[in-house]
Amino acid sequence: MRDKSSAIHGRSESVGLVFGFVGIVIFSLSLPATREAVEAFGAWTVGFGRAVLAAACAAGVLAITRTPGPDRQHLKSLLIIGAGVIVGFPLFTGLALETSTASRGAIVIGVLPAATALVATLRHGERPSWQFWLAACGGLATVVIFSIATGANGRPELADVFFVLAVASAAVGYAEGAVLTKEIGGWHTISWALIVALPLTLPVATVSLAMHGVDQPEFSNWAGLAYVSLFSMYLGFFAWYAGLDIGGVARVSQIQLLQPMLTLIWAALLLDEAITVAGVTTAGLVLAFVAASRRSSIVRPAASSDAITDRHAPSVR
Template identity: 45%
Template sequence: MKAKNSATVTTGVSVRGPGRADGLWGNGPLLASLGVVAFSLSFPGTVFALDGFGPWTATGLRGVIAAALAGTALLWARPPVPARHDWAGITVVALGCALGFPLLTTLALQTTSASHSAVVIGALPMATAVISTLRTGNRPSWAFWCAAAAGGAVVVGFALLQSNGVPGIGDLYLVAALVVCAAGYAEGGRLSSRIPGWQVIAWGVLLAAPVNLVVTIAALPMEPVHLSARGVAGLLYIAAASQFLGFVVWYRGMALMGVTRASQLQLMQPLLTLVWAVLLLGEPFSPDVVVAAVLVLACVALTQRTRA
């Protein structure tokens, strides 16, 4: 009788040992990094979308298009429906990542720049780690927490410096967005340890689809639509990449690396967004960005070297 020395995950990918798959799909840091790159373009993509659509219309259409992609993927793969006890976590993913974060950040970008929004949302990894710890009972080391807190402090301090120390309504939207998104990230990462990550976000996006459809139908008569290549391109990006495909690789990376450690890679996201804001949106470049980049990247390197 053959010894069972290998396992198979639900995607059908052969794995060697717990949590490790062959090839690209088993490279947690690379997959998580691809997710960070995809998300780093979300704010510029949203600014593009707002050129042609109102904030509520853009948010609703974003969710509807993402749901169409997710539904197509589920119909093609025909995975089993998640167990009853998993739907609470999928609901958190839907509320945080498919409803709350898209709407709140879109509203914020009407009054704040993409670069300012990026550094405020830079506190997201710390919030994700805290929520994940409370949810799972894990206890990362003190060195890990100190490095993560330092990185979060750098990006939050940078955001306050940019706004002269007085947070505006856009900052309040952004803080609310990072809290609900952190909850969605933490739950998605937890579920991805036993359900393929692409299925977690696909079911979450589908669960949010009726709400996004109602928002779209209600907003379209109220907000003018000015179709343009820039607006349509931005909408398609935030729907396909920001709302679905980015999560596919991000949740897989979190499943392989662990939620708290993978979340620290996202400290690089605000810096990447700042670069895109300069290159794509023509926003002014400040020397403060260089200082923040060096400090944040140092924190990222330290958290990755610190065992959870």
């Protein structure tokens, strides 16, 4: 019986990691796309405007699938998710990218896996082993050293502060989203979070657009805004929240350590940003900690064996 349970648990983690990897591939383009969009529309317009456009997509999906509204008991979680991944992360990364590069942001945001695991421990009831925390702290220390060593005059930059605030926002939103996903499903979670946040995101985006205006956007600027709205703000969460639910928050969150390397590649290809020796070395070390964390044990709360259900895919009713 124990062997069967272990096999099911192992398969669930593997499937969760696959979903998580798909989500991270999508998210790895977020910083380069955000930088392109911010150049023409400004951080506040992009930060809140992407949420408005994503909410329009979510409303369409919810209408087509005739999905009933969330229960009142879920409202608190939806507000936390909205504050974290719909408002906080997009806004702070946008503000940071007004003065910093996507390459630097990719490395600083490498602390997100450790932050997400910490929130999961407090909120989600998971208990990672000391080996896991050693690997997570190793990745964190690597990123901190990089930030200090490459900052102006050997100090972190103001943009790094915004990146850290973005990390904190995302960690809370990711962990809370994983909790709610277990109850209503991943795509329901991000869809309703976008709708719930609309009374804030719509007026702020409108005012910001009116005040900032549009600085002669080119195709790349429009493409960046479209990407962060449709993929980074919406579709990416379909896979990401499903992965966190199926594979466990602490375990799957460590896939995020792959994101710096992927973002460095995208930034070089799309933005012509230089790939420095320090950046590659840091990303490589962070990647090594992924393997270390993958081999460590994590005690997850008891859950039913049928972890994969139709909660993770929209269906027309």
